[in-house]
Each structure stands twice: as structure tokens, then as C-alpha cells.
Amino acid sequence: xxxxxxxxxxxxxxxxxxxxxxxxxxxxxxxxxxxxxxxxxxxxxxxxxxxxxxxxxxxxxxxxxxxxxxxxxxxxxxxxxxxxxxxxxxxxxxxxxxxxxxxxxxxxxxxxxxxxxxxxxxxxxxxxxxxxxxxxxxxxxxxxxxxxxxxxxxxx
Amino acid sequence: xxxxxxxxxxxxxxxxxxxxxxxxxxxxxxxxxxxxxxxxxxxxxxxxxxxxxxxxxxxxxxxxxxxxxxxxxxxxxxxxxxxxxxxxxxxxxxxxxxxxxxxxxxxxxxxxxxxxxxxxxxxxxxxxxxxxxxxxxxxxxxxxxxxxxxxxxxxxxxxxxxxxxxxxxxxxxxxxxxxxxxxxxxxxxxxxxxxxxxxxxxxxxxxxxxxxxxxxxxxxxxxxxxxxxxxxxxxxxxxxxxxxxxxxxxxxxxxxxxxxxxxxxxxxxxxxxxxxxxxxxxxxxxxxxxxxxxxxxxxxxxxxxxxxxxxxxxxxxxxxxxxxxxxxxxxxxxxxxxxxxxxxxxxxxxxxxxxxxxxxxxxxxxxxxxxxxxxxxxxxxxxxxxxxxxxxxxxxxxxxxxxxxxxxxxxxxxxxxxxxxxx
Numbered sequence: 001x002x003x004x005x006x007x008x009x010x011x012x013x014x015x016x017x018x019x020x021x022x023x024x025x026x027x028x029x030x031x032x033x034x035x036x037x038x039x040x041x042x043x044x045x046x047x048x049x050x051x052x053x054x055x056x057x058x059x060x061x062x063x064x065x066x067x068x069x070x071x072x073x074x075x076x077x078x079x080x081x082x083x084x085x086x087x088x089x090x091x092x093x094x095x096x097x098x099x100x101x102x103x104x105x106x107x108x109x110x111x112x113x114x115x116x117x118x119x120x121x122x123x124x125x126x127x128x129x130x131x132x133x134x135x136x137x138x139x140x141x142x143x144x145x146x147x148x149x150x151x152x153x154x155x156x
Numbered sequence: 157x158x159x160x161x162x163x164x165x166x167x168x169x170x171x172x173x174x175x176x177x178x179x180x181x182x183x184x185x186x187x188x189x190x191x192x193x194x195x196x197x198x199x200x201x202x203x204x205x206x207x208x209x210x211x212x213x214x215x216x217x218x219x220x221x222x223x224x225x226x227x228x229x230x231x232x233x234x235x236x237x238x239x240x241x242x243x244x245x246x247x248x249x250x251x252x253x254x255x256x257x258x259x260x261x262x263x264x265x266x267x268x269x270x271x272x273x274x275x276x277x278x279x280x281x282x283x284x285x286x287x288x289x290x291x292x293x294x295x296x297x298x299x300x301x302x303x304x305x306x307x308x309x310x311x312x313x314x315x316x317x318x319x320x321x322x323x324x325x326x327x328x329x330x331x332x333x334x335x336x337x338x339x340x341x342x343x344x345x346x347x348x349x350x351x352x353x354x355x356x357x358x359x360x361x362x363x364x365x366x367x368x369x370x371x372x373x374x375x376x377x378x379x380x381x382x383x384x385x386x387x388x389x390x391x392x393x394x395x396x397x398x399x400x401x402x403x404x405x406x407x408x409x410x411x412x413x414x415x416x417x418x419x420x421x422x423x424x425x426x427x428x429x430x431x432x433x434x435x436x437x438x439x440x441x442x443x444x445x446x447x448x449x450x451x452x453x454x455x456x457x458x459x460x461x462x463x464x465x466x467x468x469x470x471x472x473x474x475x476x477x478x479x480x481x482x483x484x485x486x487x488x489x490x491x492x493x494x495x496x497x498x499x500x501x502x503x504x505x506x507x508x509x510x511x512x513x514x515x516x517x518x519x520x521x522x523x524x525x526x527x528x529x530x531x532x533x534x535x536x537x538x539x540x541x542x543x544x545x546x547x548x549x550x551x552x553x554x555x556x557x558x559x560x561x562x563x564x565x566x567x568x569x570x571x572x573x574x575x576x577x578x579x
Contacts, residue, residue, distance in 0.1 A: 040511070042350055044253070050348030051502050052487035054511045058503070061433035066506075068430055073380035075517045147353040147482065150519050152511040 009090055009100055012127060012134050017083040020155060025070065028155060029063035033130050036060055037138040040156055042146045043121065054152055066155070076153040080109040081118070083156075097128045097137060104141075106156060108149075119145040119156060173562030174540055174555075179533025179577025181357035181526060186569075186576055187478040193569050194457055195221025195475075198321040200307070200314040200328075202459030202472055203227045203237060205486055207311060207346040213256045213271065218484075219474050220315060220458070225304065226250045226260070227313055230271045237315040238273035239302035249301065273301035309333070310340035312459070312470065328455060329395040335403050335453055338444055339463055347487040347501070352510040354519040356526035358481035359565075361473055364518050365454045366557035368392060368404045369541050374521055377513045381432050388449070390552040398567070399560035400456035406552070408440065408447045437506055437513075440465050441497065456564075464514070466497070467504035479526060485509050533577045 012031075019027050032038065040055040057063050070076075083106050090100035101124055108118035121143035128137045141156045180186050195201060201220040204227055208216055215228035217240060224240035226249075242249050242262040249262045249269065261268040261277065268277030275296045283289030304315040307324035314324050321327060328336065354361070364370070368390060372379065388406045395401040432438070440449060443466065451463035460471040472484040485508070489501050508515050529535070539562070542554035566573055 042348075045348035045350075048348065050346070051498075052348030052350060052485075053502060053505050054350050054509055056502055056505055059434060062437070062506075065432050065434055065437075069377060069380070069513055072430055073376045074513065075374065075376070076520055147351045148510040149353050150355070150510070150523060151352070151516040153516055 005092075005098070006088070006090070008134065009098065009127070010088060013085055013088070013102060013123075016136075017085065021081055021083055025067045025154070029060050029067065032060050032063060032136045032139070033128060034060045036063070036136060037140070038063055038136070038155070039139075040141040040143065040152070043142050043144050044146050046142050054148065055155070070153055074153060076151055078111060079154045081154060081156075082107045082109075085123070093126070095128075097126050100125050100127065104156070116149070117145070118149065119143050121145065121156075171563075172543075173559035173564075173566070174538070174543060175536040176539065176562050177534055177536050177574055177577045178529035180573055181360060181529060182478055182533055183577055184478055186573075187475070189569060189571065189576070190475070191221045191223070195223070196317040197568065198316075198318045199457055199568075200316045200321065200324050200455075201457060202455065202470070203306075203313045203315055204472070205311055205344065205346050205470060205488060206235070206308055206313055207344050207488065208254070208486070209235075209313075211256065213258050214254075215250065215252075215257060215260075215271075216254045217250050217252065218472070220304070220317070221475055222477070224248060225315065227306070227315065228271050231258075235306045235308055235313055236272050237304040237306045237313075238269075238300075239304070241302065242267055243275060243299045243301060244278075269301055273303045275300045310336050311344055312336070312340065312461075314459075327397075328401065329397045331393065332395045332401045332403065332453070332455065335405075335451070336455075336461060338446070339451065339461055339468065341444075343491040344468075344488040345491050345493070347489055349487065350485045350509050352483045352485070352519060353476075353480065354483070354522055355480050356519070356522035357478055358473055358475040360522035360525055361481055361483070361518070362454060362456070362561060363558050364522060365452050365460050366402050366404070366561055367555065368406075368552035368557075369555055370521070371552060374517045375514045381430050383432075383438060388552075390550055391448075392551070392554055392557055393549050394557055394560045398456075398564045400564040400568075401454060402557040402560065403453040404450065404552070404557070405446070405448045405452075406450040408449055436500070437503060438465060439500060439504075441500065456561075462508065464507050465504050466500050467508055468501065469508060534574070 016031055038057040039053050041053045045052050083104055085102045085104045087103045088100060090098050092098055101122060103122055105120050106118045107115050109115045121141060124140040124142060125136055126138040127134050203218050204216050209229045212229055212231050212233060215226055217226050219225060225237055226240050227237045230236050240248050240250050244265055244267045247262050247264045249260050259268055259270050266279050269275055278290060280289050304317060306315045309324050309328055389409055391405040391407060393403055449465055453461040458473050462469045462471060468488050470486040474482045476482055489498055507513050539555045539558050542548055542556055
């Protein structure tokens with residue numbers, strides 16, 4: 001296994017998670033290429049080959065729209081996410097892209113101080129080098145926790 | 157210090173539905189009575205789309221109220237539904253969410269049922285090697301699964317425990333039927349479901365989908381992005397039978413009229429300076445005679461039909477105890493959608509559901525009510541908006557659909573709610 005590449009990919013996932021967990025949402029779209037796919041979809045649909053998503057963005061512009069809306073339009077309980085990920089596997093694709101998979105766990109803590117498992121699932125990512133760094137061409141968030149508690153405001 | 161009033165002076169809910177004691181959202185006694193008088197009473201509950209169970213043997217596990225049921229398609233292509241509880245010792249027979257099977261057997265003792273719910277297999281029915289089995293007079297025919305009446309309307313599958321409720325078409329009624337036909341005028345394709353769980357009472361969600369008043373006040377997406385909604389014509393009506401089904405439509409006017417109305421009314425109250433980079437999310441490809449951006453149609457008690465722009469959903473509302481409900485969003489398109497249209501429907505899924513731009517606040521709001529009323533079951537809400545203009549159906553600033561719902565609810569429950577919540 002290419003350990004250097006593995007370290008690079010681990011660092012990319014760490015950066016992604018850190019961006020969300022520190023509420024640096026404005027930096028989140030910048031981790032994607034312009035012509036990207038970001039999708040959150042229940043495993044239930046994925047397994048049946050059905051497309052219904054919770055979030056489906058097919059451009060970086062749509063990711064920026066989501067952030068502006070969350071910051072200025074939508075009303076939701078303050079979210080404190082802590083992401084954990086494990087089980088990274090990857091393979092190098094033909095055009096220099098890398099396809100990777102990992103498991104994730106998100107703990108959410110309410111204003112009253114209760115921490116609960118908010119969601120578990122699997123990331124299925126395609127990353128490429130673009131404009132001097134690794135970026136997501138596609139990030140598909142395939143979640144196991146099919147019953148979403150109350151709402152899903154902040155991306156996973 | 158102001159003492160809390162122990163009695164309310166308002167009329168009981170049965171009168172006009174404008175005062176509802178908060179206890180109906182928290183009381184276990186009310187919840188248990190609802191299971192009997194509503195979900196097992198003279199109502200038809202939505203189970204799913206025919207498009208989910210197209211082939212013989214296809215099945216889906218779901219609920220009527222909180223009773224587990226299964227809907228399935230028989231070998232002859234008919235719809236069937238039964239309570240998911242083995243006649244023997246009460247175990248759930250079907251343990252999968254969905255699948256295909258030619259029969260269903262309980263894992264506990266392998267009692268086996270056909271798709272209609274008839275019992276045909278009992279291991280050791282006649283005993284073994286001369287030892288006794290079931291009593292000789294045990295009648296398999298009389299010991300099947302609890303079968304339900306099943307009917308479908310325009311591809312929507314409903315079931316009922318009731319032997320007396322009118323046929324489904326009459327239950328829905330011609331007015332509501334017409335609006336259902338608007339959406340289900342050609343074969344649909346099931347696109348998958350998403351699920352949302354809320355720590356609040358199921359009736360708070362029904363109030364929400366009968367409440368056009370909150371739309372522009374709680375959901376700030378349109379105003380924030382300066383998306384003009386002036387000139388939208390509203391349409392709010394209930395069914396003619398019991399007033400518990402309803403529809404809210406926001407109908408698009410032609411452009412000239414819209415801008416004139418905008419100029420006249422100067423509705424846009426602020427300019428936030430925000431714009432959407434990708435406005436395709438709010439595209440509206442004309443598909444129906446009446447061009448509406450929103451079609452929100454609850455069919456009491458378990459269904460809400462939704463068309464928002466070009467995204468289509470049958471929402472199933474499931475009570476999970478007095479303090480919780482689950483929503484199952486069944487997304488669908490039309491069988492004859494082209495790839496572009498299908499993609500638009502998926503893209504506009506961003507507007508609805510638990511992460512929806514114009515819906516994520518709803519469960520937040522219903523949970524705020526659940527938390528706010530916890531200790532004050534005898535106090536009531538105020539549901540008065542547009543009460544003095546009962547004939548008015550072309551406004552979004554109204555709570556008449558909610559009043560009509562509560563009046564019908566009190567009748568169906570056949571109990572004085574104030575007395576019930578005070579018990």
C-alpha cells in the first residue's frame with residue numbers, strides 16, 4: 001500500500017471533518033471542485049438503486065447556496081457535531097483520481113448538553129488534484145441512521 | 157405573581173375548533189383513544205404507493221397508527237394488507253422493511269401464511285409419532301392473520317380496520333379526489349424514501365400542513381433570497397364530508413399580473429442582498445393545468461400529498477406515542493419522465509424533507525410547541541386567524557383549515573376533549 005498517499009487522504013478527511021466540526025462552513029465548498037457532486041442519501045435507497053436524497057448538490061455553486069441559506073435563512077437548533085471516521089480504503093483511478101471509502105460517526109450535542117449518536121454511515125468519495133491541492137470531485141454520504149432526528153441542517 | 161388559571165373560559169374545541177387544550181398533544185389517554193377511534197376507527201390510512209409493490213409477492217412493512225401492518229400484492233395482482241402479528245403467539249411475522257415473498261412464516265414456530273393472510277402451515281399440527289398435536293377441532297381458516305380492508309385510489313394504497321367506513325372514493329370525496337387526480341393523472345414511479353423523526357405529537361404536524369399562515373414567517377428562504385412571491389394566488393379548502401382533509405395551493409399568476417401586484421402592494425419588506433447562484437432549484441416546469449408552486453394536501457389521518465415545484469412526495473405520518481411521530485417521504489416521478497425532468501425532481505428534493513430549504517423548520521416548530529405546553533394541558537391555543545371570514549378561500553393568512561380539522565377530530569373522538577385532558 002502507498003503509505004504516503006494514505007497519509008494524504010487521511011489528512012484530507014481530517015481537514016474536511018475539522019471544517020464542519022469547527023463551524024467553518026464557508027470553507028466547506030472550497031474543498032470541492034467546481035463541477036462536483038455532494039449528496040446525502042439513505043443506505044435504504046442506495047441499496048435498492050433508488051435516487052431519493054436528503055441533499056443533492058451538483059455544483060460548488062449549490063454548496064455555497066446551502067451555506068448562505070443556513071447562515072441567513074434557515075432556522076434550526078444550534079448544532080454541535082463531532083465527526084469520527086475509520087476504515088479508510090482507496091483505489092487509484094485511471095485519470096489520476098482516487099476513489100475512497102470510509103465509515104463515519106456523528107455525535108450531536110444539544111443545547112441542554114445531551115450528546116447522542118446523530119448519524120452513522122459511509123463516505124464514498126472521488127478526489128482529484130486541482131488548483132494545487134486535493135479536492136472532492138464527488139462526496140456521497142450514504143447514511144445508515146435512516147430516521148433523521150428532527151432535521152438535518154449542517155452538512156455531514 | 158399571576159396565578160395560573162386552572163380553567164379556561166374559551167369554548168370547547170367541538171364548537172368551532174378555535175380553542176384546543178394542549179393536553180391533546182401530551183396525554184397518553186388521548187393517544188390510546190386515538191388509536192381506537194381514529195386509526196382503528198372509520199378512517200382509511202395511507203400505506204404506500206402501488207408503485208412500491210408492482211410484482212406479485214412484493215411487500216412493504218408499515219403501520220396504521222402504531223400497529224404494525226404489511227401491504228402486499230397477491231399472485232392474482234390484488235392488493236392485500238394484514239396486521240403483522242402471528243395468530244399463534246403474537247410475534248411479528250414479517251421482519252423486513254420490504255421485499256418479495258410467495259408466503260410469510262413466523263420465525264418463532266414457523267406458522268405459515270399465504271399473501272392474503274390465511275394460515276396454511278402449522279408444524280406438528282397432527283403431532284408426531286402418535287403424540288398429540290393441535291386439538292382436532294383447531295380450524296386454520298379461523299386463525300389467519302388479522303386481515304384489513306384495502307383499496308387504492310389513483311395508485312395510493314389505503315387500508316382500514318373498519319367494516320363500516322364508506323368506500324375509499326367516498327371517504328376521500330369528489331373535491332379532494334379532484335386534487336389527487338391533478339397529481340396522479342398518469343402512472344408514477346417510486347424513487348425512494350427518506351425518514352424523519354420528531355419529538356412532538358403527530359397532530360402538531362397535521363396542524364402544520366393545514367397552516368398557510370406560517371409559511372412565509374417561519375420559512376425565510378424565499379424572502380432571504382428575494383424570490384418574489386407576490387401575485388401568488390392562494391387556494392385553501394377542505395373536503396365537504398368531515399372537513400379533515402384539506403388542500404393548500406399557491407398558484408402562480410402570469411408575469412404581468414405579478415409585477416403589477418408587486419408594484420401596488422410593495423410587499424417586499426427588505427432587500428437582504430443575497431442571491432442564489434443556482435436558481436434551477438426553483439425552476440417550475442409546467443406539468444398541470446393549474447400552475448402551482450405548492451400543493452399540500454393532507455388526507456386524514458396518515459397521508460400528505462405534496463407537489464413543491466417539480467418535486468413530488470407522498471408523506472406518510474405515523475404516530476409514535478403521544479410525544480413523537482415519524483414522517484416517511486415517498487418520492488416519486490412519472491413513468492414517462494425524461495432524464496432531465498427526473499434530475500430536476502431529485503435536485504428539488506433539496507427544498508423538502510429534513511434538510512429542505514423550505515421545510516427544515518417545521519419539526520423544530522412542532523417540537524417547540526411540545527416542549528412549551530408540557531405542564532399546561534388545560535390551557536388552549538388560539539386558532540382565530542380569518543375566523544370572521546369563513547367563506548374566504550383565496551388567502552394564505554388563515555387558520556380555517558386547522559379549525560375545521562379540530563372540529564372533525566372532536567366529532568370522531570366523540571368525547572369532550574377538555575374533560576378528557578383533565579381526567
